[in-house]
Amino acid sequence: MRERFYTDIPTEQLSGFNSETGCKAYNCKIYSGYDFDGKCSEGYSERLSIGDLKAGSVKFYSDINILKSGNYEFKIETDCRFCLKVNDTEILRADAESKPQLYKTNIDLESKTNIKFELYVVAKNFGSFDLKWSPEDNSMKELDELIAKAKKADLVIACSGLNHNYESEAWDRKNLNLPEEDNKVIPVLAKVNKNTIAVITAGAPVEIPWSKDVGALIFSWFYGMEGGNALADIITGKVNPSGKLPFTIAEKQEDYPCFRYGEYKTENCRYNEGLFVGYRGFDKDNIVPKYCFGYGKSYSTFKYSDMQCKFTNDGVYVSCKIFNDSDFDGKETVQVYLSCNENNKRPIRELIGFAKIFVKSKKSKFK
Numbered sequence: 001m002r003e004r005f006y007t008d009i010p011t012e013q014l015s016g017f018n019s020e021t022g023c024k025a026y027n028c029k030i031y032s033g034y035d036f037d038g039k040c041s042e043g044y045s046e047r048l049s050i051g052d053l054k055a056g057s058v059k060f061y062s063d064i065n066i067l068k069s070g071n072y073e074f075k076i077e078t079d080c081r082f083c084l085k086v087n088d089t090e091i092l093r094a095d096a097e098s099k100p101q102l103y104k105t106n107i108d109l110e111s112k113t114n115i116k117f118e119l120y121v122v123a124k125n126f127g128s129f130d131l132k133w134s135p136e137d138n139s140m141k142e143l144d145e146l147i148a149k150a151k152k153a154d155l156v157i158a159c160s161g162l163n164h165n166y167e168s169e170a171w172d173r174k175n176l177n178l179p180e181e182d183n184k185v186i187p188v189l190a191k192v193n194k195n196t197i198a199v200i201t202a203g204a205p206v207e208i209p210w211s212k213d214v215g216a217l218i219f220s221w222f223y224g225m226e227g228g229n230a231l232a233d234i235i236t237g238k239v240n241p242s243g244k245l246p247f248t249i250a251e252k253q254e255d256y257p258c259f260r261y262g263e264y265k266t267e268n269c270r271y272n273e274g275l276f277v278g279y280r281g282f283d284k285d286n287i288v289p290k291y292c293f294g295y296g297k298s299y300s301t302f303k304y305s306d307m308q309c310k311f312t313n314d315g316v317y318v319s320c321k322i323f324n325d326s327d328f329d330g331k332e333t334v335q336v337y338l339s340c341n342e343n344n345k346r347p348i349r350e351l352i353g354f355a356k357i358f359v360k361s362k363k364s365k366f367k
Contacts (some may be wrong), residue, residue, distance in 0.1 A: 005077055005143050006132035011046050012288045015114070015317070018044035029059040034122055048131035051166050051173065053080065053123040060119040069111040070136030078129030078197055079174070081122040083330030086115050097124055100174055104197050129173055130179075148187065150193045157235070158186045158214070160254045161201030172269065176253040187213045199231060205244035205256075211290060219245070237299065242331035242356070244296035248279045248289045255289065257281030282348035302359070306366075320364050324359040331358050334367055 011024045017026040032038035036057045048060060052079050074084065074092060079177060084092040092105040099148040123127055145187055150156050160182040167173060177183075178200070187210040190196040198214040202207065206344045211217055218241075223230055233239040258317035260281070269275070276284050279293035306321040318336050333356045337349040359365045 001063045005184070006134045008047055008049070008075075009131075009133055009143075012204060013065045013067065015065070016044060016061075019047070020044075026060045029061075031057045031059075033057060034124065036120065048119065048129070049166070050130075051128045051168065053121065053127040053129065055114055055124055055126075057120070057122045060117075060121070063114040064117045066109045066111055066113050066115060068135060069109065071106055072102060072108045072109050072136065073134045074131065075134070076129060077101070077105070078121070078127070080129050083120040083128065084131075085118040086121075088116060088118075089305060097127070100128070138214045143185065143188065146189060147192055150171055150189045150196070153193060154195065155253075156190055156193045156196040157199060158196055159199045159201065160186060161199070161220075162203075162206065163201075165215055167203055169335075173204075178208070183209060185254050186210050190214045197235065201227075204260075207246055207252060208249065208290065217280050219243075237328075239329045240299045240328050242296070242298050242333070244294050244333050244335075246293070248282055248293045249291040250282075250287075251290050255282070255287050260285070265359040274347075275347055280350065283348040294333075294335050296333075298330050298332075299328045300324050300326040300332070300361075301357075302330075302332045318353070321356060321364055322359055323364045324361055327361050329358070329360045331356055333357075 014024045016025045016027045017023075021044075023046055026044045026048065028045050029036075030041045030043060032040075034055075034057055036059060038056070045060060056283060075082065076082065076092065077100060078094070079098055081092070081097055082092075083252055084105075085092060086107060091107055092103055094101070094103060119131065120204055121127070136351045145363040151209070151310060160178050161176070166179075186196070186198055190198075190210065194215055196214045197216045197218065198210075199218045199220050200208070201220050206215070218231070218234065220227065230239070234241050250255075253259060257276055257280075258269070258271050260271040261271075263275070273281050277282050279289075281287075282289055282292075301324075303323045303325050305323065306319075309318050310317040310319070320334065322332055322334065323324060324330060324332075333354055335351060336353040338352045339349045340346040357365055357367050
């Protein structure tokens with residue numbers, strides 16, 4: 001039996017409506033107290049995936065229009081206390097806060113009916129929860145449709161990543177995982193179509209277990225309203241990408257210094273790595289990352305030569321010759337690192353300067 005494929009409950013099946021965005025949504029009642037008491041404010045949420053639930057309690061509710069009869073599986077991953085009700089009947093609950101755990105339950109639902117949906121969530125600190133469902137045979141139908149389309153396509157562009165329910169300011173993520181469904185689907189698509197480009201939308205490091213399966217990988221960041229056009233320009237070659245990573249992407253989150261040296265807890269972190277934060281910690285412990293700090297490709301290839309250091313009273317001046325050995329005009333970021341070989345209290349190398357330069361195809365430039 002194939003594993004179920006989970007999705008968010010489609011917003012078009014909800015009865016709630018957010019007048020500010022013009023989109024269907026869940027109604028929310030947000031309480032300052034832990035027992036759905038205290039000061040109450042009302043709002044809307046288009047997804048039941050929140051990573052920074054403040055202390056208090058929240059009720060999410062809406063009618064859901066069931067389009068097809070069958071067995072539906074609900075899945076909740078959370079560290080909060082919660083209760084899920086369908087048609088006033090409790091179908092799933094957790095009575096105490098804990099480390100993030102996975103809860104599942106099944107229920108038979110009839111088509112052409114509206115069910116009464118209520119989710120009660122209580123968080124004492126910064127809580128998180130993620131609710132998804134899987135209609136009967138959803139895994140086989142949707143995944144098989146994707147596979148069939150991927151086999152026929154000249155090119156597959158698979159978009160993954162995080163939104164502000166997973167990643168935001170003022171709180172830390174529980175882990176560096178991409179959505180579970182994306183990690184299942186993308187390698188399957190890449191297996192049937194070698195011309196698969198994966199696009200990751202995120203503002204910080206994530207684990208990418210399938211990176212070697214895809215033909216190309218674009219880390220797009222949170223690129224805003226014109227992001228689709230910008231992405232199309234890069235994929236079609238209208239724009240030559242030239243970005244470099246401002247952080248290290250590890251094979252797994254335990255490789256990061258904050259996990260190896262520190263006491264990483266999302267509500268109260270102690271970072272003990274000192275100078276050996278980021279790539280400096282990887283160098284110190286000889287841990288090979290998936291993508292190193294400062295890494296980034298373009299459609300151009302560059303060759304370095306004539307590297308020189310000039311010592312003056314004002315400091316050290318570093319220069320080199322950059323040759324663009326490709327058919328594409330492009331930009332390269334020259335990075336300069338300093339090593340202190342005899343002082344093991346210092347990082348093995350430290351970035352002390354960088355400069356981005358534009359070099360035309362088959363031309364050279366000194367910097």
